[in-house]
Amino acid sequence: MMFSRKIQFFLFCLLAVLSSCTGNFVDINRPGSKLSPEELQRDNYAVGSFLIQMQGVAFPEQENAYQTMIDFVGNYLGRYTTYTKELPKNHTLFNASNAWCAWPASYAPSVVSAFNEVVTLNGKENISYAWALILRAQAFLRFTDIYGPFPLSMDKDNAEVYSSQRDIYLQLINDLDKATAYIASDVNLANEKTVFAPYDLVYKGDFNKWRKFANSLKLRIAVRISNVEPAMARSLAEQAVRDGVIEDNEENCTISYNKSGLWTTAVSWGDSRICADLESYMTGYRDSRLSKYFLQPNVAGSRKFIGCRAGALIESNVLAKRLYSTVNLSETTPGVWLTASEMAFCKAEGVLRGWNMGSGAVRDFYEQGIKLSFKQWGADGVAAYLLDDTSVEADYTDASGGFGGNVTKVSTITIKWNDNAPMAEKMERLITQKWIALFPNGQEAWNEIRRTGYPRIFPVPQATNGYTLLTPNRIPFDKNQQINNRSNYDKAVEYLGGADDYATPMWWQK
Structure with a gap:
């Protein structure tokens, strides 16, 4: 398996913390159906708990998730903070342990399982589905920008099949388009704000702000792909700005946790x-x-x-x-x-x-x-x-x-x-x-x-395992994939277009 099972314990703890508002789960097994407003008021704790689960990965503030997904990777490689423990192996030196490489991906199954539960409990063509699409886009944009090709569960028969980074980007853009179109056309936003506010750790149920966040993700994506897909990038960026992105600090995407x-x-x-x-x-x-x-x-x-x-x-x-x-x-x-x-x-x-x-x-x-x-x-x-x-x-x-x-x-x-x-x-x-x-x-x-290539950054003062880069282009896949998921791993390396190492660039870098 690609993903660590440690995440199951994390999710158990998360649900325990939420038990005060989601303790009395009921069995709602109506795939493809849409709950009425009355049912949402009564049973939204089930859907809400899974949306909280998705927020926990999309915006990981829990200390272990934050350190392994954000600190060890983006913060250190983006040159905001740097590791000051007496450990001779980390991503900055291009020689991190396999555990460090595998950790970010280990959180993906919780996003997939929570997303599927939202759909099973509440169907599609509703606010909870639109919101789940946005949260999945936020989470998987990070996963693919860490590794490149990644399992997005686009193959329903095999969750461990990798998708190319380009295909992932196209899927996430499509998801965001669906989400923003639904939110823009929903006439019951006030009612749904009341329903979902207890489970919204960012905007307290204000889906107009979620729509702006989704459009802002589109603009972020457009800028990211501007060198490899210039026409697509321009169209996406102009659409996002036209539909409305975050323009005021009051709309910033921030999230509070019991400890930052x-x-x-x-x-x-x-x-x-x-x-x-x-x-x-x-x-x-x-x-x-x-x-x-x-x-x-x-x-x-x-x-x-x-x-x-x-x-x-x-x-x-x-x-x-x-x-x-x-x-x-x-x-x-x-x-x-x-x-x-x-x-x-x-x-x-x-x-x-x-x-x-x-x-x-x-x-x-x-x-x-x-x-x-x-x-x-x-x-x-x-x-x-x-x-x-x-x-x-x-x-x-x-x-x-x-x-x-x-x-x-x-x-x-x-x-x-x-x-x-x-x-x-x-x-x-x-x-x-x-x-x-x-x-x-x-x-x-x-x-x-x-x-x-900007900003220009300082060279690393130690040997970097034979690399001449100043910071990695990506993080290698979990080495266990070569044994436990070999055929899909080989396809992922093919999608990479280079070696499974720190040097092979992202699709959008080429």
């Missing part, structure tokens, strides 16, 4: 610290979001905030925790998964590519993205920041007694928008600022680095 996943892994457990790449850009730019993103280290250094280089040879986690800055979060800080700022930067890139993104020039959307990010974090000084045409990334100076060593800056890109700059300079400026604003969504940060 990033707070638990970085602050409580102390397994990671802020990455030197992010700190060096923000220090060089004199970015006032520094104090919103980071905390000062316990040991005074050459500057107020000090990051740790990705892949540093950590000899003492205890010392690393004292020398380097951690994230400025509390237990109750909501997780951030998609923002108005990101959408503004996507529109800016769209205009740069000649797409119709509505009223506004590239500069307008670029500056809007920065302004929205400053407002999101409660940071001041945005007006001066936007006019700064001299500040660049800072040279990195390691903490005294640190583990990564000094390194010279790798970028000279400035902040102020320049309409007369060459296209490459415009893209580097745009993506560098987008990357800073995407924090703490490490998966999207990693996607941007792989997709564009």
